[in-house]
């Protein structure tokens with residue numbers, strides 16, 4: 001294959017409040033990581049999973065249950081550190097996707113849309129959705145003006161990149177270890193970032209309410 005995907009699953013997930021790293025919390029009988037990997041079954045990509053130290057065997061087991069082959073590496077203190085760790089394991093593939101395990105319900109069609117955009121010539125591509133809430137600025141002096149939401153887009157993953165470009169972005173980015181958006185690092189190099197339509201199902205499981213929503217979506221019909 002010409003494409004690798006780094007699935008970052010090394011976060012602690014304290015906002016979920018399950019007492020285990022978020023990707024290893026269970027929803028409807030399988031871990032968040034296993035659900036995320038199921039979305040990659042049958043997609044023509046090589047998979048690198050990035051996990052907290054001590055969870056390597058659990059990640060391999062999740063991959064096996066999901067029916068995918070994955071190599072597993074240990075991540076770092078920030079998401080960017082974890083992506084960098086994953087990038088070191090990626091081989092010679094021409095394209096690299098970076099995906100949050102926490103977007104456990106991201107459908108295969110979304111992954112394929114990103115890969116397709118790369119194969120048709122984009123060098124950096126991000127799935128986006130319109131913003132549905134009214135958004136207002138906030139600062140030390142209290143609430144500020146409303147931002148015209150028609151000009152805003154919410155970023156999802158997987159984000160896709162020319163592998164060389166992503167490596168260059170990460171080589172430059174060590175100073176910004178707090179970045180949570182890979183495309184931002186590519187943009188900082190002056191590179192354009194394209195978008196493809198995101199998918200509502202690719203929401204990030206962050207809070208207990210998100211986990212409940214995911215579980216409801218995973219529940220078999222009529223149960």
Ligand code: C5P
Pocket residue numbers: 008009010011012013022023050075076077078079080082083099100101102103180204205206
């Ligand atoms: O915390 P949040 O849900 O925004 O993290 C997004 C993704 O990045 C999650 O899948 C999480 O496991 C991953 N992550 C990571 N290493 C970190 C922090 C977050 O792999 N140090």
